[in-house]
Amino acid sequence: MGESMVDQxxxxxxxxxxxxxxxxxxxxHVVKEEGGAREGEEWIFLSSKDxxxxxxxxxxxxxxxxxxxxxxxxxAMVGGLFKNMRANLDFWRNNIYINDNVLQAAHEVDAxxxxxxxxxxIFPDKTTYPINETMVVLHCSE
Numbered sequence: 001m002g003e004s005m006v007d008q009x010x011x012x013x014x015x016x017x018x019x020x021x022x023x024x025x026x027x028x029h030v031v032k033e034e035g036g037a038r039e040g041e042e043w044i045f046l047s048s049k050d051x052x053x054x055x056x057x058x059x060x061x062x063x064x065x066x067x068x069x070x071x072x073x074x075x076a077m078v079g080g081l082f083k084n085m086r087a088n089l090d091f092w093r094n095n096i097y098i099n100d101n102v103l104q105a106a107h108e109v110d111a112x113x114x115x116x117x118x119x120x121x122i123f124p125d126k127t128t129y130p131i132n133e134t135m136v137v138l139h140c141s142e
Contacts, residue, residue: 012041015066017053017102018074019045023117027072044068046075053098056105063105071106073099073116 018024024045030036031043044066051062053075077094079087099116106114 010069012038012070013066013068014041014043014070014072015063015068016043016045016072016074018047018076020047021074021078024074048075053101054094056101059101059105060108063109067109068106069112071102071111071114073102073114075102076118 016024016027019028027036028043028045037043046062051058053059054077075098077091077098079091102116103114
């Protein structure tokens with residue numbers, strides 16, 4: 001995805017896959033409610049209703065429709081602990097299809113940047129349920 005192929009002076013269109021998930025909704029809130037978007041930027045938040053990203057044809061079609069210059073790739077097949085244990089091969093394969101299709105479609109529309117975020121699950125042993133994002137504490141070391 002060479003930068004020389006894309007006109008950097010044109011409008012920036014950011015396509016967010018997984019736009020209705022936890023991280024996608026947080027980005028949407030920052031962009032739309034907290035004024036996080038710069039002037040001239042267009043943000044598109046996709047959900048699974050917009051395209052089945054496991055299907056290359058649907059992925060290409062949604063990328064051709066929106067012509068993103070930038071992609072934040074958050075979409076993934078996710079599930080609870082027992083679903084993951086029961087169908088771990090399905091999770092792995094379907095997420096491989098999603099990731100490959102998104103990267104290929106981004107390449108085909110000459111996207112300048114793609115940022116991909118891996119999906120994971122958390123299951124703390126001492127908590128109350130249901131778990132929400134306020135209960136997750138990130139520990140970072142230097």
